Amino acid sequence: MEMSANARTTTGGVAPILVLLLLGSPALAQNPKPKDNYLKNIELCSGSGRTSPEARIDGCTALIDAGEGKTTTLAVAYNNRGNAYTAKEDYDRAIQDFDRSIRLNRTYTKPFNNRGVAYLRKGEYDLAINAFDEAIKLNPNYGGAFANRAGAYLKKHEYDRAARDYDEAIRLDPNLGVVWNGRCWTRAILGALQAALEDCNKALQSGSNDAATYDSRGLIYLKMGQFGAAIDDYNSALRFDPKLASALYGRGLAKLKQGDKAGSDSDISAAKTIQAEIGDDFTCYGAW
Numbered sequence: 001m002e003m004s005a006n007a008r009t010t011t012g013g014v015a016p017i018l019v020l021l022l023l024g025s026p027a028l029a030q031n032p033k034p035k036d037n038y039l040k041n042i043e044l045c046s047g048s049g050r051t052s053p054e055a056r057i058d059g060c061t062a063l064i065d066a067g068e069g070k071t072t073t074l075a076v077a078y079n080n081r082g083n084a085y086t087a088k089e090d091y092d093r094a095i096q097d098f099d100r101s102i103r104l105n106r107t108y109t110k111p112f113n114n115r116g117v118a119y120l121r122k123g124e125y126d127l128a129i130n131a132f133d134e135a136i137k138l139n140p141n142y143g144g145a146f147a148n149r150a151g152a153y154l155k156k157h158e159y160d161r162a163a164r165d166y167d168e169a170i171r172l173d174p175n176l177g178v179v180w181n182g183r184c185w186t187r188a189i190l191g192a193l194q195a196a197l198e199d200c201n202k203a204l205q206s207g208s209n210d211a212a213t214y215d216s217r218g219l220i221y222l223k224m225g226q227f228g229a230a231i232d233d234y235n236s237a238l239r240f241d242p243k244l245a246s247a248l249y250g251r252g253l254a255k256l257k258q259g260d261k262a263g264s265d266s267d268i269s270a271a272k273t274i275q276a277e278i279g280d281d282f283t284c285y286g287a288w
Contacts, residue, residue, distance in 0.1 A: 004117070004144055004178055038063075045080050056084035075105035079114060086118050094118045109138045113145045120152050128152040143173030150182055157284055162186045181208055185216040188223065189285050196220050211240035215247045218254075222287050227254040245275035249282060 044051055044059025051059075060081035064074060082097030098115035101108060116131030132149035135142055150165035166183035169176060180203035187196035200217040218233035234251035237244055252267030271278050 004148060004176070038066075045077055047080065047083070053084040053087040056087075057081055060084065071104045072108075075101045075108050075111070078104065079108070079111045082111065082114055082118070086114070086121065089121070091118045091122045107138065109135050109142060109145075112138065113142065113148060116145070116148055116152070120148065120155070123155075125152045125155045141172055143169045143176055143179075146172065147176055147179050147182060150186070151178075154182075154186065159186055159189050163190060175206075177206075177208060180206065181210075181213040181216055184213070185219070188216060188220045191223070191286060193220050193224055209240075211237040211244050211247065214240070215244060215250070218247060218250050219285060219287060222250055222254055223285075225257075227257045230254040231258075243274055245271045245278045246281070248274070249278045250287065253282070253287065 041059040078101035085094035098111040101111035112135035119128035135145040146169035153162035184199035214237035221230035237247040249271035256264035
């Protein structure tokens with residue numbers, strides 16, 4: 001299982017791999033009686049269906065504590081338990097598990113990527129980039145790691161580097177869910193507005209109807225001076241996420257440009273309550 005980090009903030013099934021590894025263990029071959037328990041723990045650890053993080057942790061812990069699998073099996077179990085801890089926002093435990101996974105199998109790329117995601121969500125962007133660098137070194141065709149590294153560069157306001165990584169992620173895996181909106185947002189900040197608009201439209205056409213994509217397109221329209229369209233997209237973003245500070249602030253700017261000072265003041269005040277430095281962000285975006 002691998003994770004992605006939408007910078008405006010997946011999973012890939014590993015159950016078949018884990019099943020083969022565990023069912024091939026000598027202990028299970030000699031004594032098939034525990035087979036049902038093993039299969040249940042495999043199902044839980046791999047996150048099949050709508051398994052809660054707590055259940056995933058329990059399943060992976062049972063597999064780890066049994067101590068009967070190969071090192072490659074344990075590496076997968078530690079990686080998956082790390083993902084469950086990340087889902088619970090327990091990033092330190094997640095990183096510990098990704099470290100263990102890496103020690104067990106230095107050629108397993110997913111824990112490098114997932115460790116980067118945990119660092120990214122902790123706000124430790126340089127460590128995140130280092131982890132994504134390692135994942136990419138192991139697998140230069142790892143589109144998800146390029147997309148995640150782009151997200152880390154965005155957080156560091158290194159927009160040119162982010163744009164290059166999104167380009168590579170799209171070249172490698174154009175079906176990744178976050179890449180079109182990620183590149184749209186990056187291009188919008190860099191001022192490549194028409195190209196950004198095409199990326200956002202592609203994201204929406206691909207089914208990414210979410211707050212982040214509408215928020216990105218709202219920024220494009222704001223910078224294009226199409227304030228009515230910007231307000232419409234910010235309204236859509238806020239229907240998905242009523243506390244999205246960037247959408248509130250952007251809508252406030254668009255309302256101000258349309259002469260609605262009261263509406264503008266209300267939105268900007270609400271945005272700053274959620275994220276005090278949001279005005280500085282928009283200055284970096286070149287939107288004000």
